[in-house]
Amino acid sequence: MRVGLIFGGRSVEHKVSITSARTIAQGLQQAGHTVVPLGLATDGCWVDETAAAAALAGRVDRLDAVGLPVARTMERLLTCDCEVLFPIVHGTWGEDGTLQGLCEMLDLPYVGPGVTCSAVCMDKAIAKRLLEAQDLPVVDAEYVTREAMADSAEGVLRRVRRLPMPWFVKPSIGGSSVGIRRVDQDAELRDAIEHALRFDDQVVVECGIVGRELEVAVLGKPGAFEASVIGEIVPGAAFYDYADKYLDDGARLLAPAELAAEVAAELRQTAIRAFEVVSGYGMARVDFLLANGDGSFFINEINTLPGFTSISMYPQLWELSGRPLPRLVDDLVQLAVERHGRQRFMDQGIKSWIRELSERDGS
Numbered sequence: 206m207r208v209g210l211i212f213g214g215r216s217v218e219h220k221v222s223i224t225s226a227r228t229i230a231q232g233l234q235q236a237g238h239t240v241v242p243l244g245l246a247t248d249g250c251w252v253d254e255t256a257a258a259a260a261l262a263g264r265v266d267r268l269d270a271v272g273l274p275v276a277r278t279m280e281r282l283l284t285c286d287c288e289v290l291f292p293i294v295h296g297t298w299g300e301d302g303t304l305q306g307l308c309e310m311l312d313l314p315y316v317g318p319g320v321t322c323s324a325v326c327m328d329k330a331i332a333k334r335l336l337e338a339q340d341l342p343v344v345d346a347e348y349v350t351r352e353a354m355a356d357s358a359e360g361v362l363r364r365v366r367r368l369p370m371p372w373f374v375k376p377s378i379g380g381s382s383v384g385i386r387r388v389d390q391d392a393e394l395r396d397a398i399e400h401a402l403r404f405d406d407q408v409v410v411e412c413g414i415v416g417r418e419l420e421v422a423v424l425g426k427p428g429a430f431e432a433s434v435i436g437e438i439v440p441g442a443a444f445y446d447y448a449d450k451y452l453d454d455g456a457r458l459l460a461p462a463e464l465a466a467e468v469a470a471e472l473r474q475t476a477i478r479a480f481e482v483v484s485g486y487g488m489a490r491v492d493f494l495l496a497n498g499d500g501s502f503f504i505n506e507i508n509t510l511p512g513f514t515s516i517s518m519y520p521q522l523w524e525l526s527g528r529p530l531p532r533l534v535d536d537l538v539q540l541a542v543e544r545h546g547r548q549r550f551m552d553q554g555i556k557s558w559i560r561e562l563s564e565r566d567g568s
């Protein structure tokens with residue numbers, strides 16, 4: 206098939222997205238697909254074919270701002286003549302439902318979760334409340350809005366103090382650990398909340414879990430989700446922060462993680478259940494925190510367009526679970542096509558139902 210591979214974009218994960226796209230392109234070609242490079246510059250403009258191909262081939266590692274109104278550059282997408290789209294734009298304007306909505310409006314199949322799931326998983330406050338309501342384990346948290354802080358910062362701080370320290374303070378919408386601070390002293394709490402409010406209007410304050418970070422790759426469709434072996438992140442810093450992810454290279458990725466078989470099975474099952482609760486489809490990496498001591502575990506977050514570089518956890522976990530890269534990306538493409546077919550079928554169902562109603566009315 207002609208697969209439009211969409212990469213780059215406006216988020217801080219621009220370069221990672223390009224690296225992810227290179228890995229996916231290899232897999233797609235090995236699986237017999239034709240790859241059409243669709244690059245998004247750092248200002249959101251759709252770049253021309255030559256620039257996109259240069260990024261995919263490794264000749265450039267960044268698509269610089271084009272400086273036109275984004276809408277004027279969309280011709281590249283509209284005329285690419287692709288049968289299916291594979292968006293691998295991590296973070297905002299890519300992983301959050303916006304790009305998925307664009308694919309829907311174009312009536313083209315696309316890889317990964319749909320609009321609702323993408324948007325829900327990008328917002329930590331919404332995702333946590335949804336999972337919690339279904340009795341899935343999430344870390345205890347308080348939610349703080351900009352208005353609440355303006356109204357009574359003291360009241361907010363009192364509310365947060367009911368949680369045991371250390372605290373993790375995060376912008377509700379975000380990624381790559383941007384704006385996240387670990388707070389070990391009461392005096393630093395307010396500053397951490399204000400810092401996180403630079404990135405979003407809502408902040409999540411969680412109690413910190415001392416333990417291990419584990420990740421599970423999920424793939425499939427409702428009723429037929431599969432979960433991979435478990436991976437482990439060993440942060441090189443106090444936690445897996447922005448520098449550790451992209452600058453220092455200090456973190457270590459271990460797979461499969463050393464875990465009792467029952468714990469691994471429970472994590473896999475919980476990952477699938479969590480993905481079902483958020484209307485998942487296609488793929489996601491579900492991240493867990495496993496507490497030292499009593500061994501309790503919590504879902505930290507669900508990443509709907511996980512890192513896909515050759516050393517990223519998602520493709521590695523599938524490789525170790527017996528699904529090599531070409532098969533992995535081909536499975537994702539087939540899932541996308543299947544969902545699109547079902548949506549068309551349901552759309553026809555609605556239309557024929559309306560027709561029946563109006564015929565009955567007319568008789």
Ligand SMILES: Nc1ncnc2c1ncn2[C@@H]1O[C@H](COP(=O)(O)OP(=O)(O)O)[C@@H](O)[C@H]1O
Nearest residue numbers: 344373379380381382383411412413414444445
């Ligand atoms: N409640 C917590 N307890 C312990 N560590 C945490 C907690 N929340 C986040 N972290 C640490 O911060 C990192 C980033 O947080 P995360 O919620 O995954 O945000 P992002 O979406 O930016 O990846 C995690 O990988 C982990 O190292």
Ligand SMILES: [Mg+2]
Nearest residue numbers: 381382492506
């Ligand atoms: Mg994370």
